[in-house]
Amino acid sequence: MLLLQVLIVTSxxxxxxxxxxxxxxxxxxxREETKTAxxxxxxxxxxxxxDSAYIHWYRQRPEEVPERILYIRSLSTSMDPGxxxxxxxxxxxxxxxxxxxxxxxxxxxxAGTYYCATWDITVYGVKYFGSGTKLVVSNIKAKFNSTTMKxxxxxxxxxxxxxxxxxxxxxxxxxxxxxWEDENxxxxxxxxxxxxxxxxDNESYSLSSWLTVDKNSGKNYSCKYQHEIxxxxxxxxxxxxxxxxxxxxxxxxxxxxxxxxxxxxxxSFTHRTASLIYxxxxxxSTMYYVIVLFFIYRMQSPIKRRGKKP
Numbered sequence: 001m002l003l004l005q006v007l008i009v010t011s012x013x014x015x016x017x018x019x020x021x022x023x024x025x026x027x028x029x030x031r032e033e034t035k036t037a038x039x040x041x042x043x044x045x046x047x048x049x050x051d052s053a054y055i056h057w058y059r060q061r062p063e064e065v066p067e068r069i070l071y072i073r074s075l076s077t078s079m080d081p082g083x084x085x086x087x088x089x090x091x092x093x094x095x096x097x098x099x100x101x102x103x104x105x106x107x108x109x110x111a112g113t114y115y116c117a118t119w120d121i122t123v124y125g126v127k128y129f130g131s132g133t134k135l136v137v138s139n140i141k142a143k144f145n146s147t148t149m150k151x152x153x154x155x156x157x158x159x160x161x162x163x164x165x166x167x168x169x170x171x172x173x174x175x176x177x178x179x180w181e182d183e184n185x186x187x188x189x190x191x192x193x194x195x196x197x198x199x200x201d202n203e204s205y206s207l208s209s210w211l212t213v214d215k216n217s218g219k220n221y222s223c224k225y226q227h228e229i230x231x232x233x234x235x236x237x238x239x240x241x242x243x244x245x246x247x248x249x250x251x252x253x254x255x256x257x258x259x260x261x262x263x264x265x266x267x268s269f270t271h272r273t274a275s276l277i278y279x280x281x282x283x284x285s286t287m288y289y290v291i292v293l294f295f296i297y298r299m300q301s302p303i304k305r306r307g308k309k310p
Contacts (some may be wrong), residue, residue: 020045022130026228028175030142041116061112144229165210165221177226
């Protein structure tokens with residue numbers, strides 16, 4: 001398992017003097033039982049020839065080790081034991097250098113994360129994996145409501161820093177990637193935190209991602225999101241400029257039309273976060289109390305036994 005995680009961390013490797021990448025799309029695929037799921041894996045890089053390469057497909061169920069389903073080279077496919085060639089079908093699209101996997105007649109046992117992989121021909125015995133695509137088998141359809149996505153106003157300055165929050169509500173499944181980028185498309189990794197929670201109906205999720213930066217950074221940032229339904233971004237202004245929200249794909253309201261962010265959303269989120277923190281602290285205190293009682297009991301038990309007559 002650890003080896004797979006290490007290999008997935010970097011899905012690029014040297015191929016002579018070129019750089020080869022495996023890019024899986026989409027992040028997730030949500031389908032009902034008996035339906036068909038399709039997963040793509042684009043392999044790019046100068047010198048790579050998908051026609052002569054061995055492309056492998058793996059499935060990793062929750063809490064299980066990865067299993068290889070099959071491998072394909074050119075037009076020849078070899079199935080691994082235990083996998084049905086009528087259910088799993090692999091093809092390669094040579095013009096686009098894309099490997100494809102199709103899973104038919106879905107059942108709950110097909111749920112898991114699927115990885116494409118190929119050998120590094122420059123280093124013996126090294127196989128590299130794509131980032132993975134999660135297959136969700138559910139009667140709940142995938143959804144993403146961009147109209148509920150909001151950028152909350154920057155927080156009050158503290159120690160020369162301000163925080164922006166990107167609030168995404170009402171989406172399914174919970175497979176989503178949120179990043180912050182500056183105007184040069186450079187990803188900001190420092191000062192980024194994220195929290196995701198499920199709604200009471202168990203059919204949708206919400207996520208908050210916040211970025212803490214220097215007040216005088218002078219940069220414009222965007223909250224970028226990727227979901228199987230939609231990929232987009234929401235721009236925000238740097239903290240040393242007036243906060244102006246813009247609409248990108250109906251994701252955020254414009255201030256000039258009189259629409260403002262409801263304080264109910266901010267209050268609801270603040271209340272939810274405070275409640276979670278309170279519950280965590282209460283659980284920790286309870287656990288500490290139980291542990292102390294246990295040790296007191298263990299210490300008193302030998303004393304009682306020694307006080308009894310033989």
